[in-house]
Amino acid sequence: MDDKVLRKLFSGFIHIHILHHAKEEAIFGAWMLEELREHGYTIGPGTLYPILHGMESDGLLVREDRNVDGKIRKYYSATEKGEVILREARDKAYELFKEIKD
Numbered sequence: 001m002d003d004k005v006l007r008k009l010f011s012g013f014i015h016i017h018i019l020h021h022a023k024e025e026a027i028f029g030a031w032m033l034e035e036l037r038e039h040g041y042t043i044g045p046g047t048l049y050p051i052l053h054g055m056e057s058d059g060l061l062v063r064e065d066r067n068v069d070g071k072i073r074k075y076y077s078a079t080e081k082g083e084v085i086l087r088e089a090r091d092k093a094y095e096l097f098k099e100i101k102d
């Protein structure tokens with residue numbers, strides 16, 4: 001399949017994946033990249049960071065800067081709005097999965 005089409009599709013999955021983890025506990029970029037790689041998404045920081053920033057400006061994530069060994073690391077947690085969106089997306093994803101699974 002066309003790379004552009006795949007990227008568009010996976011972008012939605014990645015957003016849901018980020019919200020899921022950011023709801024469990026605060027996440028940071030490098031950790032999320034590794035997590036996504038383990039799930040087969042080979043994306044780089046140049047793709048992930050704009051997604052995180054976009055989700056922050058859309059009010060889905062809230063950022064907190066923490067000092068880790070003298071370096072500032074940006075942590076993201078899901079907002080209330082993010083959790084609502086996650087629930088909606090999960091229901092829709094589940095509904096779709098049931099329909100296409102076989």
Ligand SMILES: [Zn+2]
Binds near residue numbers: 039
């Ligand atoms: Zn995961």
